[in-house]
Amino acid sequence: MTLETATEAPGPTDATRTQKRAIRTRNRLMKAALSIFSEKGFDSTTIEDITERADLGKGTFYRHFPGKDELILDLTEQSTAVLTQEIDKAATTAQSTQDLMNAFLSAHRKFFMVHREEFLLLFQSRLVLNLQKEDTLSLETPFERYLETLQRHIARFIPSPVNRAKVRHLACAIAGFVSGFFSFALVGLPEADIDLSLAPLRQTFVSAASAFLFEQKATKVMKGEEESASPSLSATVMRSLSHAKTET
Template structure:
């Protein structure tokens, strides 16, 4: 019995070590990508940062592209979970927009490396020779925001319009966040975003109003006086 129990502990210990090494590689990649960018960062940079050999890297990931895909899937999955948690119970458009913006600020305010990855990989989607497979997590993320917007808009909007609205929400937050970081001290970034949230919500509400099919529906949404 004791030998059997001991035999079970060994694979569990190995599994924990394997998981820890994989996580160390992912954490190292986050730091390297934030410092060098997706294209300039090499596998050697990542393994040196993680203090492991290249063989260990290839045991866990078949390529740098595969690691990038997993990182993006993880970050966007966690961001989506935060959005779902914060937006539960939202019943009006302005309230939802405010909560969506707040959820993004809350998520990225303590995860600068993840924001850099999010921002860089989103830009990579526009390249003809970008990293394969990274579009799927972004599509899932945008689909969730589209569904939330549709749930509080009382009139039907075509799928392409909802997609543009979802892109506008995420683009406004991420674009502004990146420029505030350049222009402000680190400790001022989150406060600057919070103080302008009302203006950002008003801008988005106006943008959505322009997509409304007629004045009656706009009035129902409280978008016109």
């Protein structure tokens, strides 16, 4: 790209004024696009929608992006970067699997609450990936990096012979649960209470994920044993539930 024209020493200070202006413009375009995508959706957004909100000429867009597809790729990378950054920040200090799961939840919760537009963007690019299209671009790799971030943190709590497949399943489950829950909460719960609604589910989620990790470890050690539900859930609790009276 033309932005790399600087011969060497690409520090933040020695970017020429022209380059800095170009970067500013590019950022304005991305910010405007992110904003409009979260309102009317990627496909319904026109290039002029974007340049108009960014208060720029239409031609300027094409100076910075070949087309809309490259823009959503950049935005997806930017958004997953924000999310993984939150995850890393919250998860590095975790001392137990409970800590880790709590950190995951907090990071995603913050992402949903504070970076709503990015959340909606990832929802959309994930949809694009799920559609039965041909090309798909390289839109998959940001999500791959995101899942790998989860896996990396999870792996810290798994003893030596790590079952990578199971770790990945858990990563998918975690990622799926939080994004799915928030997206359904947005439909089925009053907006103001979505954040709070996560609280009562928190302990359950943490127990479940920890139990999955435990089972993962346990099956390695002792095979054939019937898996106990969870270290934090007593057998009596489970039993009492299975015989619960049916009443409406």
